[in-house]
Amino acid sequence: MSERRQERRGLGRGLSALMADVEVDQTTQTERRAEATIPIERIHPNPNQPRQTFVSESLEELSASIATKGIIQPLILRNHPTKEGEYEIVAGERRWRAAQMAQVHEVPAIVRSLDDTEVLEVAIIENIQRSDLNAVDEASGYRQLMDRFGHTQEQMAVALGKSRSHIANTLRLLxxxxxxxxxxxxGKLTAGHARALITAEDPEALARQIISRNLSVREAENLAKGPKPTRSRRSSGKSEKDADTLALESDLAANLGMKVSVDHNTESGAGQVTISYKSLEDLDNLCQLLSERRD
Structure with a gap:
């Protein structure tokens, strides 16, 4: 935990500043002016790049576009940490690979002075902005930005152009x-299907039913709810959870990374918050978080 704190304090730039160096989509973003033209053989990929898979068909399409139109968005580079006069990719490895396929000899670039921590942060942000990213990888990216770099949901929402509810609901998938x-x-389930399973007793069994029966999201929600209770709950003072309570549960779960249940008694105004952990490590992290808030 002490290493995580040091990593957060070591950041020299804010999330919004780093976002300025990341493209959203080469086909929709307005053209940015390159600061230099760098020979492609002097550029090296980032060995710590979180994205390890590059779809061949997608690269071929981008390569064909580069061959006819050139590279619209410049690569973001930094000076190579060990090789004098050479560069390391901060953002744009997919364009660099496609440019090689198109036999382009030089690429437009913007060179930034970034440390290893900031390079990793920008790489995560760039991956989150991919249009073909699945919801699990998107959620993992948000979680890394929160856990490793201390960014809040509000900061990510503003910098990434997402709603806070979108980020909170995506994090719940984890x-x-x-x-x-x-x-x-x-791709066998959509994010809507998956969200319906979060509070289910056996989400994996229900997921298999949803897939085999090709259920819609609404049908999946009804399946996850199960049969409606027949007995009245009036005597206990409890009622079905309203939207505000469910949203509060979602926010707490997203921030803690654990399942949270808020049970409120409408008659007395009292209630309880239940946090479920899956391992001793989770419990230790929870205790550490509570200690930090108290300090």
């Missing part, structure tokens, strides 16, 4: 079992 996350990453 509370699902690995099997359900796998279905979501493979």
């Amino acid at each position: 509370s699902l079992p690995p099997g359900v996350q796998g279905y979501l990453a493979e």
